[in-house]
Amino acid sequence: MKKIIAFAGSNSKKSINKKLVLFATSLLNDVSVTVLDLNDFNLPLYGVDNENEHKIPSDAHKFLNLIKESDGIVLSLAEHNGAYTVAFKNLFDWLSRIESKLFFNKPMLLMATSPGARGGASVLDIAKNRFPYHNANIVETFSLPFFANHFNEGKITNTDFLEQLNKSINKFTKSL
Numbered sequence: 001m002k003k004i005i006a007f008a009g010s011n012s013k014k015s016i017n018k019k020l021v022l023f024a025t026s027l028l029n030d031v032s033v034t035v036l037d038l039n040d041f042n043l044p045l046y047g048v049d050n051e052n053e054h055k056i057p058s059d060a061h062k063f064l065n066l067i068k069e070s071d072g073i074v075l076s077l078a079e080h081n082g083a084y085t086v087a088f089k090n091l092f093d094w095l096s097r098i099e100s101k102l103f104f105n106k107p108m109l110l111m112a113t114s115p116g117a118r119g120g121a122s123v124l125d126i127a128k129n130r131f132p133y134h135n136a137n138i139v140e141t142f143s144l145p146f147f148a149n150h151f152n153e154g155k156i157t158n159t160d161f162l163e164q165l166n167k168s169i170n171k172f173t174k175s176l
């Protein structure tokens, strides 16, 4: 069975992106899904001095290995001031110090959601442009705007967005 890792680019305990990740992965059939939480990885704020003094934290190696051993990645990025959250950027920077091509060509479903009209479109654009330099294989992207209006009790309630996500899930599944 194919192994998928899924996580949100957020360290919020109430992360709406994690909720979207959980729903999206519930639509996947015949795969084994491991949902990761950035809070479970002990990563100090990246800095060259910290790296020189303390070396790369073991949890960065652990996360990178989880990517390496997976067959695909489901990631939903939270947007802070038009960009990655500090928590995601910190993880990204640490991983890139071990291996620049840190996505290992694994098929990726890349998503974002936010409470606003753009649904995290800015951070999604940043990731779409940048991740390929790190050997990301972005199969599909999906953005859910106005999260509170379109998501309830663990599910997308808007039929158009639900159809869009189902199509993305199908394409992602075929790419595994």
Ligand SMILES: Cc1cc2nc3c(=O)[nH]c(=O)nc-3n(C[C@H](O)[C@H](O)[C@H](O)COP(=O)(O)O)c2cc1C
Pocket (backbone or CB within 6 Å): 008, 010, 011, 012, 014, 015, 016, 017, 018, 077, 078, 079, 080, 081, 082, 083, 113, 114, 115, 116, 118, 119, 120
């Ligand atoms: C510091 C900060 C900056 C934010 N900037 C944006 C933004 O640029 N665009 C946006 O759509 N939402 C922005 N938001 C709102 C987030 O999208 C919202 O908090 C969302 O719940 C974050 O996703 P998460 O719950 O998965 O962490 C911001 C929130 C914070 C705390």
